[in-house]
Amino acid sequence: MSIIQIQEVSKFYADHTALDKVSFDVPKGCIFGLLGPNGAGKTSLIRIINQITAPDEGQILFQGKPLTKDHIKQIGYLPEERGLYKKMTVYDQLMYFARLRGMEIPAAKKTIHAWLEKFEATTWKKKKIEELSKGMQQKIQFIVTVMHNPDFIILDEPFTGFDPKNTQLIKDEIENLRNQGASIMLSTHRMENVEAICDNVVLLNKANVVAKGTVMDVRNSLKDNTYSLTYKGEINPTGFKDIVIKTQEQKDGNTTLHFTYNDKPNIQLFNNPSIEISEYREVIPSMQEVFLTLTDNSHE
C-alpha cells in the first residue's frame, strides 16, 4: 500500500522543464529518500505534493485517491528554507500553525506542551524566535512540521543547523514517527544519513527518475562484479590470470585489491600459502557513489 503515488508528473517553466513524466510510489510506513543534485526537480515536486503549485501533467494519489486540498492537514512539511515569525513567541507561533492545520485550541495546547517537553524546550515558551539559537529554532520548526500528527511528512534537509547530538535526536524522532505509522519523505544531500535511516529512495536527475527502490536495491543495481580482497604477504597479483585488477593499495602492511573476475573465482589466489586473507567481499557502491555515478553530467 502506498501513501503517495506520483504518476507521470510533469512541470514546465518558461525556460526549462522541472519534472519530466516523473513516476514513483512512496510505500506506507517507510522513510523514503528523495535524492538528487540541486536543480533536479526535488523542490518542484515537493511544492506540487504540498499543492503550493499544480503539475502541468500527470496526477498524484494520496492513499489511493487523487490529492485534494482536504489532504493538506494530513501532510507535514519542513521546507529547506526555514521560516518562522521572528517576533512571535514560540508558543504563539506553534499555536498559530496548529490552528491553521485545523487543531482545536485545547488539543493544540496539549500537543505543544508534549513536544516542548520532549525537546527540553519548555523554558523557551515565552521567548521570541529571534532570541533563540539556530539549533533551537530548527527544533521549533520541526515541531511545527509534525505536531498535527500528519500521516505523511516531508522533510527537506532536516539536519542542517544541528550539532551531532541534536542530529541524532532528530534521527531518532524521525524513526519514532515512522514506527508510529507515519510515512516520511526525506530530501537530503547527506548520503550517509540516507544509508542510515532510509528504507526506500528515488534519485532524480535533470527532471527524470534515474533510480528507485530500496536502498539496497539501488546500491546493488550499480554493482559491477567488483570484489575486494585484503591480505598480508608478498605475491604478485598480476600473475593470476582470470582476474582484472582495478586498484591496489598498501596500508599498514596490508594489501587491498579491487578486481573483477573474467569468469570464475581463481582458486589459486585464495589457496596461496604465502598470503594471509583478512577480508574478502563483493564491492557494493555506497549511496554516495551511486549518487555521483548517476548524476554525473560532466560528459554532456
Add this chain to the structure above:
Amino acid sequence: MNNIGIITGREYFTRVKKKSFILMTLLTPLLITAFYGIIIWVSVGQSSTVENQNIVVVDHSGIFMNKLEAPESVVFIPQEYYSADQLIVSDSIDAVVTVPNGYTIDHPLELKYESMSSLSVSNSSRIERAFKDVVRDQKLTKLGVDQTTIDSLQTNVILRQVKVDEDGSTSASNIGVNTGLGMALAFMIYFFIFLYGVQVMKGVIEEKTNRIVELIVSTVKPFQLMMGKVLGIALVGLTQLTIWIVLTSILSGVVGLIIGLNMGHMQELQTAANNPAMANVDMHQLQFVSDFLALPLAKIFGIFLFFFMGGYLFYGALFAAIGSAVDSETDTQQFMLPITMPLVFSIAVSFSIVIGDPNGTLATWMSIIPLTSPVTMMVRLPFGPPDWQVYLSMAVMLLSIIAAIAVAGKIYRTGILMYGKKVSYKELAKWLFYKN
C-alpha cells in the same frame, strides 16, 4: 474562511500588542489635545491678561477732547503737554498721540504717534478708527444729523449661506466648517491608506524574506493569506481610529473644563448682546458650532467609514501585490510610484481646486475614479454633493476593490514564491495569466 479568520487574528494581535502601537495610539490624542489646549489657553489667557495701553493724547486742536472713545484695552489720557523725555522715564505711559495745531475736521493733518515700541497693525487701525469716528460724528452733527441717528448707522453685514436641496428643504452651509471638516476627513483617509498600506507591504515582504510563506501556503491558499493580512491590518487601523476618537473627545472635554472655557464662554456669549463690538465674533463662533451640528453628521460619518475602509482595501491589495513581487523593501521604489502618485495628486488637488469648486467637473470626476475618490469625496462631502454621485462613487469603489483584490491575488500568488528575480511590469502582467 476559517483560515482567513485565524490569519486575521494573528495579524491583528501581533500588531496591537506592540509597544509602538500602544504608544502611538495613546499619545496621539494626548498630543492633539495638548496642542489645541495650548492654543486655546494662550489665546484665552492673552485676552484676559493683556495690560491696558495707556496713551497720552495731547490735543492742540480741541476737537477730540472728551469725545474719544477708547477701543478695547486702550486708555486715552488727555494732557496739555507731554514731552518725549517724560515718555522715556515714565513706567505707566506707553505712547503719546499729538494732534497738531491747526487741525480741523475739514482740514485734517497727520497725527503724531510716539512710543518706545512700534505699533502693531491691529492697534494702529483701532486707534486710527477712534479718531476717525470722532471726526465723522462731528461732520455728521454739522450736517444736522442727531446722535441717535448716528448710532443707528452702525451696521454689520454677515453673509448667511443656506443650501437649498432638491426636495426644497434648506440646510445651513458654512464654507469654513465645510472646508475644515472635509480636509480633516480627507487627510485622515490619506494618512490611513499610506500608513497601513505600507504595513501590508512590509508584512508581505517579511513573510517572503523569512521564507515563512512557503510553510503557510502549504497549509492555506495564498489568497487567504493575503486577505487575512489585509483585513487584520484594517482592524488595527479601525481600532486605532476608534481609540483616537474616543480619547480625543474625552480629553478635549477634560481640558475644556480645566481651562474653564465653557463657563467663561457662556458668560461672554450672554453679555454679547449688549456689546455690539463683541457680538460679531461670538455670533460667528456660535454659528460655526451650530452649522457644524446642522450638517448631516451621521451620514457623513457613515460615508467616511465606507471610504476609510474602501480606500484602504483598494490600495492595501495593491500594496500587498508590490510586497509579493520584490525581495526586499529597497526594491519597492519602482512599483510604489504609480500607487503613491494618485494619492498625493488627490490630496494636492482636493485641497486646492476641489475646495475652491467642490461641485465642479474635476471634483466630480475625481470623486468617482477609485484612485482619487476616497480623498476627494471626503473634501466634497460636507458641501453636499448630489446623492447619486455619492452612490455611484461607492459602487465604483466596491467594484474596484474586488478587481484590485483579484489582480493583487494573482500577482501575490506567483510573487511570494519567486526569489532572486528582478521583476518588471511586463513580468507582473504575465503573472496575471499564470494558471497556478
